[in-house]
Amino acid sequence: MSDEAPWLDEAEMTTWLAFIRVVMRLPSALDGQVRNDADISYFEYSVLVVLEHAEDQTMRMSDLAFLCNGSLSRLSHVARRLENDGLIRRYACPTDGRSTLAALTDRGREKLAQAAPGHVKLVRAFVFDELTRDEMRQLGELSERILARIQA
Amino acid sequence: MSDEAPWLDEAEMTTWLAFIRVVMRLPSALDGQVRNDADISYFEYSVLVVLEHAEDQTMRMSDLAFLCNGSLSRLSHVARRLENDGLIRRYACPTDGRSTLAALTDRGREKLAQAAPGHVKLVRAFVFDELTRDEMRQLGELSERILARIQA
DNA sequence: CCTGAATCGTTGAACCTTCAACGAATCTAG
DNA sequence: CTAGATTCGTTGAAGGTTCAACGATTCAGG
Numbered sequence: 469m470s471d472e473a474p475w476l477d478e479a480e481m482t483t484w485l486a487f488i489r490v491v492m493r494l495p496s497a498l499d500g501q502v503r504n505d506a507d508i509s510y511f512e513y514s515v516l517v518v519l520e521h522a523e524d525q526t527m528r529m530s531d532l533a534f535l536c537n538g539s540l541s542r543l544s545h546v547a548r549r550l551e552n553d554g555l556i557r558r559y560a561c562p563t564d565g566r567s568t569l570a571a572l573t574d575r576g577r578e579k580l581a582q583a584a585p586g587h588v589k590l591v592r593a594f595v596f597d598e599l600t601r602d603e604m605r606q607l608g609e610l611s612e613r614i615l616a617r618i619q620a
Numbered sequence: 621m622s623d624e625a626p627w628l629d630e631a632e633m634t635t636w637l638a639f640i641r642v643v644m645r646l647p648s649a650l651d652g653q654v655r656n657d658a659d660i661s662y663f664e665y666s667v668l669v670v671l672e673h674a675e676d677q678t679m680r681m682s683d684l685a686f687l688c689n690g691s692l693s694r695l696s697h698v699a700r701r702l703e704n705d706g707l708i709r710r711y712a713c714p715t716d717g718r719s720t721l722a723a724l725t726d727r728g729r730e731k732l733a734q735a736a737p738g739h740v741k742l743v744r745a746f747v748f749d750e751l752t753r754d755e756m757r758q759l760g761e762l763s764e765r766i767l768a769r770i771q772a
Numbered sequence: 773c774c775t776g777a778a779t780c781g782t783t784g785a786a787c788c789t790t791c792a793a794c795g796a797a798t799c800t801a802g
Numbered sequence: 803c804t805a806g807a808t809t810c811g812t813t814g815a816a817g818g819t820t821c822a823a824c825g826a827t828t829c830a831g832g
Binding site for chain 2: 474475476479480482483484486487488489490491492493494495497537538588591592593594595596597598599601603604605606607608610611612613614615616617618619
Binding site for chain 2: 809810811812813
């Protein structure tokens with residue numbers, strides 16, 4: 469490792485502080501809303517949302533975990549609770565004996581309907597009401613590029 | 621509430637998905653680095669960093685919690701561990717009997733020195749190496765505005 | 773085929789965070 | 803001065819996440 473790590477200059481530090489504060493505070497803000505409106509965590513909400521948009525509202529546990537930005541273990545624990553509450557159901561994958569499929573139930577859809585409007589409203593309030601169309605696109609583009617770095 | 625919550629359109633959804641993925645994945649990425657380099661969590665690292673930049677490397681628990689983006693309760697638990705490990709020390713505030721002051725110790729500074737270079741390198745790799753100077757400023761500005769919305 | 777490697781999901785234990793309750797100190801209004 | 807309200811920090815319990823280990827299934831190479 470020959471490359472030194474020069475410290476952040478003032479402008480970089482200002483940017484970083486604002487950015488990391490958003491990163492650290494946004495999740496709990498989102499969590500509060502879905503917890504109030506539907507008595508579920510934001511991660512549980514994510515599971516339901518991703519399933520809703522999936523084909524047959526069904527998805528493999530692994531893929532679900534990835535799209536929900538969580539570990540498979542975390543999903544497994546959460547899925548047990550969601551299944552106990554009747555919001556999803558799980559069954560063995562017919563084509564691959566290792567896999568488990570998770571599917572949204574009617575009660576899951578109801579729960580989603582309970583949380584979604586408030587969630588959209590909050591996302592707008594936090595992000596899209598504040599940004600012009602161009603700024604929105606800029607935010608998306610910057611996010612994609614940072615994301616690519618994180619994944620690597 | 622007369623205002624309807626129109627669903628996100630396609631461009632908004634694309635932006636949101638990229639953005640929220642960064643928000644959800646960045647913390648664990650940062651966590652992994654400091655845990656590897658210094659065997660502490662990112663929140664613990666934040667506590668040490670904020671103290672390092674404070675006057676006399678000392679700060680009230682409440683202020684510390686706010687600047688670390690965590691609850692006071694969370695900080696209190698973490699501070700107990702950090703104090704047990706000798707990385708910080710706590711003592712009653714002389715001017716306000718309700719307050720507790722936390723101060724960085726020598727061992728805390730050592731721990732910081734252990735984690736900081738890798739942290740800076742990672743922050744650069746994730747964000748600043750990828751962005752032009754203008755894009756960086758843009759990211760900072762957008763973050764500040766979103767943050768203002770979240771705080772409100 | 774057959775064996776070792778890899779993938780998939782679950783589990784229990786350890787750990788951390790959240791939440792509600794509390795004691796102590798300070799502020800405020802009368 | 804004083805009683806009530808507020809601020810500050812800690813605590814224990816409850817609940818959620820991470821980590822390592824595991825069984826089961828599938829894949830890859832000989």
